[in-house]
Amino acid sequence: MDFINNIKDNFYLNFVKEDRYLYILNGLKNTLLITIFSILIGIIIGLIIAIIKTLTEQNKNSLTLKILNKFCNLYLTIIRGTPIVLQLMIFYFIIFSSVDVPKLLVAIIAFGINSGAYVAEIVRAGINGIDPGQMEAGRSLGLTYGQTMRFIILPQAIKNILPALGNESISLLKETAVAGYIAIEDLTKGGDIIRSRTYDAFTPLIVVAITYLLIVMLMSKLLNRFEGRMRESDKR
């Protein structure tokens, strides 16, 4: 009985008293906002870079492409070679230090640019994974490079990419937990604030952990269902 009362008291103290549950709710909202918008930015950047890189491989003579490709490589090297926490801090304390931009937006930009580097590799692998015979068949029928890409290569590549893209979203969701470094009250920070008010570490931190876990499980489930539907068109 004592044990149950204890839990009840802890719950009241950590979440109900002074409306502390709002830290969790508000944090969850910010975490989701950052994740959703930065994965969108990531997909856009990733697609552009993947297409530039694929085009460069196919047209070795174009100078414009070569220069663009160099920039892409520089971007990929820097982003993948430094910690995301540091990138976030550089964006907030250096690049956006003198302009008045909402913190949340800075985080979305930083995480989006970071994610783009990983998505680019995913998309490129997806395009490269398509049998070269598909491009040849499309071109031999008189379709242009662009038409073949759009109607034949990319639709097949997306199927290959989807699982990896889902995993990227899941890791991005967890990586956003460092948003607290620029004083954003995300889910992790929310739990931490409650801990510092109530001096009870166990309850808020475990609740935050369970929240992340539930979202990740939900995302995995949605992803599986979506993949299944995509596979139906193969009907093997």
Place this chain on the structure above:
Amino acid sequence: MIKDKTIIEVNDLIKKFYDVTVLNNINIKIKKGEIVVVIGPSGSGKSTLLRCLNLLEQPSSGKIIFEDINISDKSANINKHRQKMGMVFQHFNLFPHLKVIDNIILSPLKSLKLEETAANKKATELLKKVGLEDRKDSYPSQLSGGQKQRIAIIRSLAMEPDVMLFDEPTSALDPEMVGEVLDVMRQLAKDGMTMVVVTHEMSFAKDVGTRIIFMDDGKIIVDTDPKSFFEDNTNKRVKDFLNKVR
């Protein structure tokens, strides 16, 4: 067009992959209505030659002239010319994400800008011709190899090409499916299609071919009619090859 008109002309074609010369100074004239069968040992450059004809491989030097236009010239609109040159691949290369019917009508819709109803009608006629009209809503993965290759052939025919190129169309098939694909090709030959066929099917070469080109080491060794090729050949390399494939 007149029957004797040259449709494809290859002038001094050289193709190198890095420093390996795969095609060494090839010259051919192919006339309308000819069934040219290209044979030779593996690695002799047969497939590369075929792939140079529609510029899937860029020649290192030399000219490809198709219907009086130099299509190997950089200024030529290659997509336009490829519409008139059908190609059938060893591994079919059907589009796995599209139904059979959509495989066939994709290029007529997108590059010939045909109306969907007209394209569908044409595709259904072609499907009937090869006896596969009941498979039009199947996906390629549900078809046998022979069925896939027949679909690949009519996918090219849907563009109403003037020439059909076949790159070892039966090499990836189980033996019992070779016949059904060769039958479609025979019919096509009977209908007067100009064809260039790279194959190891000697009976097809003998019965259907109107001209045999034998290649070895990136060169054309013999270029003659099937009768003299198979019966009165004195060339040692040809004899060796024929002994091996028989």
